Amino acid sequence: MCCRLCGRPLTGADSRRTGLGPTCDAKLHPPGPDIRSRRHEVVQDALPGIDDTP
Structure with missing residues (x-):
């Protein structure tokens, strides 16, 4: 089975299930923003x- 985006052979079980290699999957589904850095x-009054006052 080959990657649907680049055509390289898929070796991992997750890659074969989704039809995308890890690099191509990361390109199509980038991680969301880290909201912890925005705090x-x-x-407040x-x-x-x-x-x-003490």
């Missing part, structure tokens, strides 16, 4: 009635 601290 940031948010500055204290709730009314709550005294945050």
